[in-house]
Amino acid sequence: KAGVTQTPRYLIKTRGQQVTLSCSPISGHRSVSWYQQTPGQGLQFLFEYFSETQRNKGNFPGRFSGRQFSNSRSEMNVSTLELGDSALYLCASSLDVKVTEAFFGQGTRLTVV
Amino acid sequence: SQKIEQNSEALNIQEGKTATLTCNYTNYSPAYLQWYRQDPGRGPVFLLLIRENEKEKRKERLKVTFDTTLKQSLFHITASQPADSATYLCALHSMEYGNKLVFGAGTILRVKS
Numbered sequence: 001k002a003g004v005t006q007t008p009r010y011l012i013k014t015r016g017q018q019v020t021l022s023c024s025p026i027s028g029h030r031s032v033s034w035y036q037q038t039p040g041q042g043l044q045f046l047f048e049y050f051s052e053t054q055r056n057k058g059n060f061p062g063r064f065s066g067r068q069f070s071n072s073r074s075e076m077n078v079s080t081l082e083l084g085d086s087a088l089y090l091c092a093s094s095l096d097v098k099v100t101e102a103f104f105g106q107g108t109r110l111t112v113v
Numbered sequence: 114s115q116k117i118e119q120n121s122e123a124l125n126i127q128e129g130k131t132a133t134l135t136c137n138y139t140n141y142s143p144a145y146l147q148w149y150r151q152d153p154g155r156g157p158v159f160l161l162l163i164r165e166n167e168k169e170k171r172k173e174r175l176k177v178t179f180d181t182t183l184k185q186s187l188f189h190i191t192a193s194q195p196a197d198s199a200t201y202l203c204a205l206h207s208m209e210y211g212n213k214l215v216f217g218a219g220t221i222l223r224v225k226s
Contacts, residue, residue: 004156033214043157043202043216056213090156092214100145100206102214104156 002027004093004105012111018079021108025072025093031055032074033102034066037088046089049074050097081112115140117217119203128226132193136186136203136217143205146179146186151200151219160201161188193224 005024034046045058049068066076092102149157163170163179176189203217
C-alpha cells in the first residue's frame, strides 16, 4: 500500500510569509504527527492529531498550527515565517495512538530567505 | 530536565564487524523504545520497537537491548555492510509526557569496505 505522502517536497518562502504543508497518511492510519528537523536540534515534536483532534503539542510558538481532516489527511501551517523556520518538516502516521510504530513521509524541505 | 543522548560522534567500523550504538535517557520512564534509520534527505524508517518489560529484541542482523535500570538501550548491527551506513535514531514513548514519541539526535554510522 502507498506510504505517507507529503507535499510539496521543497519550498522556498520569504520572511513574513505563511506556508501550508500537507500530509496524507497511510490508508487506515488515524494518527498523524508532525516533526521539525534541523541539524542543530534534531527531530523536534510539533503536534499529534487523532480523529481530527489535537492530542499533543510540542514547545513551538503559536505561529505553528495544524489540523486533521475527516479522511485523516493533515495540514500544518506556519505564519509569519522566520529564517529559523528553515528545516525539514516530517509527517508520521500510525495506525492509532496505542500502536507507536511510526511511518514517516519523505518530508518537506522549507527554506526561508 | 529530560534528555535522550546518543553518541554525537560518528561511528566508523569495518565491514563485517558488529556496530553497537548507545542510547541513554534521563528523567523518562518510557513504555517503549524504538530505533529508526534515516538516510540523508529522507524520512526516518522504523527498525525495531522494544517494550519496557522486554530485555532484548532481534530482527535479522539487528538486536536491541533495553535496560530500564541503567536507562539505556543498545542497538547492534551484526555483520555490518556499507549499505548499513546511515544515521540511527533512538526514540522513546513516554506516557508521562503526553504519550508522544521523543527522539534522540541520532548517531551517524559509517561502514567501510
